[in-house]
Each structure stands twice: as structure tokens, then as C-alpha cells.
Amino acid sequence: xxxxxxxxxxxxxxxxxxxxxxxxxxxxxxxxxxxxxxxxxxxxxxxxxxxxxxxxxxxxxxxxxxxxxxxxxxxxxxxxxxxxxxxxxxxxxxxxxxxx
Amino acid sequence: xxxxxxxxxxxxxxxxxxxxxxxxxxxxxxxxxxxxxxxxxxxxxxxxxxxxxxxxxxxxxxxxxxxxxxxxxxxxxxxxxxxxxxxxxxxxxxxxxxxxxxxxxxxxxxxxxxxxxxxxxxxxxxxxxxxxxxxxxxxxxxxxxxxxxxxxxxxxxxxxxxxxxxxxxxxxxxxxxxxxxxxxxxxxxxx
Numbered sequence: 001x002x003x004x005x006x007x008x009x010x011x012x013x014x015x016x017x018x019x020x021x022x023x024x025x026x027x028x029x030x031x032x033x034x035x036x037x038x039x040x041x042x043x044x045x046x047x048x049x050x051x052x053x054x055x056x057x058x059x060x061x062x063x064x065x066x067x068x069x070x071x072x073x074x075x076x077x078x079x080x081x082x083x084x085x086x087x088x089x090x091x092x093x094x095x096x097x098x099x100x
Numbered sequence: 101x102x103x104x105x106x107x108x109x110x111x112x113x114x115x116x117x118x119x120x121x122x123x124x125x126x127x128x129x130x131x132x133x134x135x136x137x138x139x140x141x142x143x144x145x146x147x148x149x150x151x152x153x154x155x156x157x158x159x160x161x162x163x164x165x166x167x168x169x170x171x172x173x174x175x176x177x178x179x180x181x182x183x184x185x186x187x188x189x190x191x192x193x194x195x196x197x198x199x200x201x202x203x204x205x206x207x208x209x210x211x212x213x214x215x216x217x218x219x220x221x222x223x224x225x226x227x228x229x230x231x232x233x234x235x236x237x238x239x240x241x242x243x244x245x246x247x248x249x250x251x252x253x254x255x256x257x258x259x260x261x262x263x264x265x266x267x268x269x270x271x272x273x274x275x276x277x278x279x280x281x282x283x284x285x286x287x288x289x290x291x
Contacts, residue, residue: 030129
């Protein structure tokens, strides 16, 4: 089996790339995708630790994280469509007012 | 999983994750993200989490990413032209991410986290063991998840739907539109 350190390093690197995406990119959709990257990095560490401990709890938690991610994506994309309909932009720097 | 295969898949995952951030066209970012999710699913299967790995492919790389794809089509997003964002932000973001990666690496590779290797019980990662956990220890969380999904479906439909505007298309009376929005928001708040 792969050493735990390798899996955790990969998880850390992917998480950091997701953080960089949220900071650097100004397109709301790409920021959203970066959030999904971060969620998956955490899932990877859950699975790796769970299989080392011989416990199914990590996999169950990953199952729940997937469900929450699906709900989050549905609501978030609904918000993005609603914003685009009103403002004709998905650029985060142009969305500075809380109401219009 | 043999170590060379892990190293290959890990390098591929990092490259495609970088692609999500670097690509200018949102569709290319999305394709990179799908490839990352697929590789992570393969790593799941390599870690004996077979059911979760296939769920990752079906639910994540299948359903959720198609949702993203539809939104990109719907909004007709093109590649961003010209410089995107401030250069200071890019440098700061990259440095912050590098610092975070180093910090996480130092923490996660620390000796105290080297867990003692337990024996995996028979049928580890199978559908039976996952369902057994899910419907006994995590039954309440499972049921609450169904309520969460229902709330998300209702919320997404309510958000994305075109608001019928009593004052006409020009929205000459913003207070009326605000009142309609507030009236529509109240059932969600009650839930």
C-alpha cells in the first residue's frame, strides 16, 4: 500500500491549488470549481486515513461530503444564473454591491 | 496499487488541478477538473474504497460536472481576453498557496500522524459494509441529508426561476420587485 505521507502530500498540494484558484481567478464559475477541488482533496485524505485505520467511517463521511457538494453546486449555480440575469457578468470584481 | 502508478497518477492529478486554475476558457477549466476528479476516483479505488470511487465518477464527474457544463453553455462564457486580475494578486495568491502547501505538508507528514496499520476487515469498502454503516450508525445524518437535498432542489429552482415582475420589464418600481423577492424568500426562511 502507498505510504500515508504520499497520499497526504498529494491531498495538501491539491488543496493548496484550490486555494490559489479562489484567490487568483476572478471568474465566479472557476472559483466555484476551485472549491470543488478543495473538497476533493479533503475527501482523498479521508479515504487514505480510513483505509489505514481499517474503518468505514471515512468512506461514509466522503459520501456525505459528496451529497453536500451536490446541494452546494445546485444552489450556487442557481445564484450564479440569477446574478448573470441581473448584471450580465460573472466577474467577481464587478459584483461589489449587495443589492441593486 | 504499485508505487510507480501512484506517482504517475499523482503527477497527472496535480497537472490537471493546475489546469483548472491556469486555463482561461471556463470549459477547459471544467475539463481539467473532470480529469482531476477521475484520477482521484482511481486513487479511491486503489485505496480499497471501491464503492465510493465509482460514486465519485457517477455523481461528481458525471452529474455535478454536467451541471457546471450546462451553466457555462447557458451563460455563453468565452475565454477571458487580456490580462485577468492584478499581478499583485497573482503573486500573493501563489505565495499564499505555496505557504499553505508547505504548512499542510509539514503537519500531515509529521511523525505523530503515522497511524498504526490496522487490518482491514473482510469486505472492506464493499457496498454491504458501506450500507451497513450508513443505515445504522449514520441513519440520522442520512435522513437529514435527504432533507438537505430537498431544500437544495427547491432553493435552486426558486433562485434560477425568472421573477414575474408586476411593474413590467423595466423594473420601474424597485420596491415592488423587492417586496416580491421578500415574499418569495419568506417560505425558505421558515424552513
